[in-house]
Amino acid sequence: MVIDAIRTAQELDSTITFRRSCAQGVCGSDGVNMNGQNGLACITPVSKVVTANRLEVRPLPGLPVIKDLIVDMKPFYDQYEKIKPFLDNDEEIKTGHERLQSPEDREKLDGLYECILCACCSTSCPSFWWNPEKFVGPAALLQAYRFIADTRDKQKRMRLKKLNDAFSVYRCHGIMNCTSVCPKGLNPSKAINEIKKELRKTG
Amino acid sequence: MTKKLKLSLYRFDPAKDKRPYMSDYEIPIAHQET
Numbered sequence: 001m002v003i004d005a006i007r008t009a010q011e012l013d014s015t016i017t018f019r020r021s022c023a024q025g026v027c028g029s030d031g032v033n034m035n036g037q038n039g040l041a042c043i044t045p046v047s048k049v050v051t052a053n054r055l056e057v058r059p060l061p062g063l064p065v066i067k068d069l070i071v072d073m074k075p076f077y078d079q080y081e082k083i084k085p086f087l088d089n090d091e092e093i094k095t096g097h098e099r100l101q102s103p104e105d106r107e108k109l110d111g112l113y114e115c116i117l118c119a120c121c122s123t124s125c126p127s128f129w130w131n132p133e134k135f136v137g138p139a140a141l142l143q144a145y146r147f148i149a150d151t152r153d154k155q156k157r158m159r160l161k162k163l164n165d166a167f168s169v170y171r172c173h174g175i176m177n178c179t180s181v182c183p184k185g186l187n188p189s190k191a192i193n194e195i196k197k198e199l200r201k202t203g
Numbered sequence: 204m205t206k207k208l209k210l211s212l213y214r215f216d217p218a219k220d221k222r223p224y225m226s227d228y229e230i231p232i233a234h235q236e237t
Binding site for chain 1: 206207208209210211212213214215216217223225226228230231232
């Protein structure tokens with residue numbers, strides 16, 4: 001894997017700095033740009049990204065560099081915070097201790113909740129590079145739709161209202177870089193289109 | 204069989220570097236990784 005190559009380089013030069021934790025594609029810490037393509041270094045085989053026996057590893061584009069391959073994730077987390085990534089429901093629970101949901105409604109969340117916030121998608125998006133403070137970005141929009149689509153959440157209208165401006169969602173022009181780089185195989189582009197559909201319905 | 208990968212890493216330490224640069228390393232990797 002690419003992470004092994006970076007670690008071997010670090011044995012040669014201990015000043016090389018990079019972020020890693022689980023090393024198995026779960027924590028999302030080691031997102032980097034490998035020969036021009038974003039991905040997780042721990043689950044990307046060298047053979048998948050190497051060209052003519054050369055591999056260039058850069059930090060995720062579009063975020064400020066703290067040191068070497070480590071970027072400042074704050075602009076990314078700021079957008080995530082904006083979409084209120086939690087279930088919002090003030091209604092009293094009528095039975096038991098849980099808000100129940102039909103298996104069919106639960107199924108609608110598949111492909112949305114699995115995001116590990118590695119930022120590979122948002123940092124592959126030119127709209128996020130140019131407008132990181134105004135365009136919410138694919139990762140946060142995927143999570144926005146995860147709660148818009150959740151039948152247990154009672155703030156759908158408010159969530160959509162907050163996204164209904166020229167930048168938050170509509171800066172996405174559907175180039176699908178986000179979908180092609182997602183290491184978890186998710187489809188933020190589709191979720192963004194679903195949000196656009198909902199916005200058209202509500203006016 | 205071991206091959207050498209030419210690994211080029213982006214380096215930048217704001218405490219001492221004026222601008223970013225690329226640093227090259229030759230990394231031995233297993234044949235199946237290339």
